[in-house]
Amino acid sequence: MILAKADAVVRGLVGEILARFERRGYTILGLKLMHVTQDQAKRHYAEHDGKPFFPGLVDYITATPIVAMVIEGEDAIEGCRATIGATNPIKATPGTIRGDYGQTIGRNLAHGSDSPESAQREVAIFFNDQELFPRAHVLGDWISAK
Ligand code: GDP
Numbered sequence: 256m257i258l259a260k261a262d263a264v265v266r267g268l269v270g271e272i273l274a275r276f277e278r279r280g281y282t283i284l285g286l287k288l289m290h291v292t293q294d295q296a297k298r299h300y301a302e303h304d305g306k307p308f309f310p311g312l313v314d315y316i317t318a319t320p321i322v323a324m325v326i327e328g329e330d331a332i333e334g335c336r337a338t339i340g341a342t343n344p345i346k347a348t349p350g351t352i353r354g355d356y357g358q359t360i361g362r363n364l365a366h367g368s369d370s371p372e373s374a375q376r377e378v379a380i381f382f383n384d385q386e387l388f389p390r391a392h393v394l395g396d397w398i399s400a401k
């Protein structure tokens with residue numbers, strides 16, 4: 256699951272971010288602009304609870320509506336994380352989302368799930384079944400044939 260976080264929305268970079276995943280050939284199964292509640296933010300980032308940046312992180316993704324997307328494709332988790340770039344934009348390779356648009360770790364534009372288990376857990380926080388369109392799958396398989 257991908258999030259275009261608050262800074263991406265405020266800076267008008269949602270289309271730019273979404274386009275990068277589309278251009279790689281991934282299939283969009285779910286996509287919405289939404290307000291994230293404090294509860295959703297804390298559950299989403301539960302692994303960081305207790306760290307000094309946690310309160311600021313929760314504030315960051317609840318500050319404005321964000322865009323949540325579920326995308327699928329061959330090795331999509333690894334591929335999407337590569338497209339997003341390193342957590343700290345200063346270390347992110349130019350050509351990645353964070354490397355092209357980010358300056359600081361506290362405003363790094365996008366989130367990407369780091370494992371299938373995380374993706375499953377996170378999708379359930381942000382989407383219900385009616386908001387997902389798995390039939391797009393067919394195209395995903397077709398477009399990524401080996
Ligand atoms: P990611 O998987 O690459 O997004 O990175 P992490 O899971 O390690 O951290 C989650 C998010 O917390 C990051 O994307 C940043 O928005 C934020 N974050 C991580 N480390 C720091 C930090 O040291 N300072 C601040 N301000 N934010 C951080």
Ligand code: MG
Pocket residue numbers: 369
């Ligand atoms: Mg992470």
